[in-house]
Amino acid sequence: MIDHLPYGVFRTPGREPRCAARFGDHLIDLYAAESAGAVEAGGTLRARSLNDLMSAGPDVWSSVRRQLLNRPPLDHLVPLSEVELLLPFEVADYVDFYSSEHHAGNVGQIFRPGQPPLLPNWKQLPIGYHGRAGTVVVSGTPVVRPGGLLGAGVVGPSQRLDIEAEIGFVVGIDSTLGRPVPIEEFHRAVFGVVVVNDWSARDIQAFEYQPLGPFLGKSFATSVSAWVTPLEALASAWTPAPPQDPPVVPHLNDDPHHGLDLRLTVTWNGVEVSHPPFASMYWTPAQQLAHMTSNGATLRTGDLFASGTVSGPQRGEVGSFLELTWGGTEPVELGAESRTFLLDGDTVVISATAPGADGGTIRLGEVSGTVLPAVI
């Protein structure tokens, strides 16, 4: 656990939010630790979110991490059972990619049967879109079933509420408008990693999305883990990404072409239903970052870009229930129940592990959510 040291933000009754690092069943109160001189971070830990630390840049990130690893300030431990965990950073822009070939291929087969599963641009660039930053919520936040137009003149609660199991990357520092961020800058630009559930109302999405893409079908909630794993903690998790054919254009050429060997688990009402392998993603996070800024768009502290649904080649490796139930036509067994999409009261937990140092395993912060009935 000590090699992991993910960051978060907590609150205890009657107090302002404080930055923390997780330490087993406890957290280290980093506000208290920096105030007491037990760690030096230029004051960035005495803030109500991780944004100050994130904007301080990679040298400070390394320095703080080294201090915490070398001299954990254990005088400032608080039991996790006594705190409320909050959204750990203020989200600037939220981008969602679509970078699993298996997921894109499955969705293509389900929605466009008989046609090529991938569109012609899919292997040329990482397809992505902007989501709603203001509805990114922390793990544990209830998710109200969205209502909306399910077809011409038909309004009602979504009948096809789904999950998307993803990994999200949190940007630390700003870049300059009009200047693309080269692919080599990935390790200096990205502060850390969260587990993401990009909740999706497939019926709302299907009716609205032509020609401008998903909007209300995804903007009601995107859940992220309460803990941000620093990119440095994943040093042992890099692994070759799948070969790319055709070759990518120069500004998307990453060398090494590496992804992260993260293994996700999707648990639905306590039943493990899928184990999506992040290492199978076609487009890597470095390629996504380079693509996103290739037009001169800026990065800002708190930008979140998510991988897109993580799906492996097997049915037990898919990151959405759309795929798991093949468009709702092949129910899955949850204990005594046979199920397709989410019902009110359902709880989904997505967790992830990664190779740690010396053959160990890191458990990333999980993301959970329970569905509440629609308001309309």
Added chain:
Amino acid sequence: MIDHLPYGVFRTPGREPRCAARFGDHLIDLYAAESAGAVEAGGTLRARSLNDLMSAGPDVWSSVRRQLLNRPPLDHLVPLSEVELLLPFEVADYVDFYSSEHHAGNVGQIFRPGQPPLLPNWKQLPIGYHGRAGTVVVSGTPVVRPGGLLGAGVVGPSQRLDIEAEIGFVVGIDSTLGRPVPIEEFHRAVFGVVVVNDWSARDIQAFEYQPLGPFLGKSFATSVSAWVTPLEALASAWTPAPPQDPPVVPHLNDDPHHGLDLRLTVTWNGVEVSHPPFASMYWTPAQQLAHMTSNGATLRTGDLFASGTVSGPQRGEVGSFLELTWGGTEPVELGAESRTFLLDGDTVVISATAPGADGGTIRLGEVSGTVLPAVI
């Protein structure tokens, strides 16, 4: 001018940004005015952006406006020539709609000749998508021509750089996650109006946009006017919107079904090329707001939602050069030049007027931008 009183944020050399109201060729330094007791706004005017005032809600907006109209604090005037105007508010989420029937129909004919110009969902709901909030810039900011993938394996500067003349609506106060904001709340939720140029690289957009919509083709820059016209200043500008057929679903039913009689002017290198009529928009701003939150998505202080390109039924009323030149096939004359899309060095200015009180006319803040050469 005194009946308009738009708000902005300015800086003079060596000083922090301050809130202001425009007063002819001067501005009223609202930080100084509130500090001197000449206006009372609960301290919200002593901030570096309009967000504090915006988040204070409609009663404070009315109170401040009334004070400024009744007793303009003219001891605190600063000539506009001595200041730099800044982005007037911190943008939370940026949504762009597609609500002009003429624009959507023109685009449909240009991109899908021989097919129905509107897709089946277009008259059922206001089509929209999320844009990049972090690249919303203030009028006058240079726009670097974006580069990107223009086709399979083809990288280069955009050859089809375009504008979109729009009106943007700025949200004042937060709403509650999971609770749709009813259409009647429009006037309490929206603080004011800006003029918007949603710059668009049509070639990048055309290659990337299937199936998830526009991304890099629009995320490099969205320019807004430096002045935010308070919604209250537009009380005389409401006018019946075009009839809607088929009838809309109940949560999109606005009564009265009113839009704003804003008249836009697009000036390209000094030549007036178009006069888009905002009153022709099919979907009204109140309908857009209700749609955007109908799935329970929250509003936040600083959310910006833009109308989509404003185009009237005539060629001289379109809000994009894609339409003005019919996909680049029918050049327009700019003085001695014959032109289609934007060249480096081009300057576009979009302005707007509205009916004011007693038969007068309000001039909204204009939005201008000059194209710089691509970096790649």
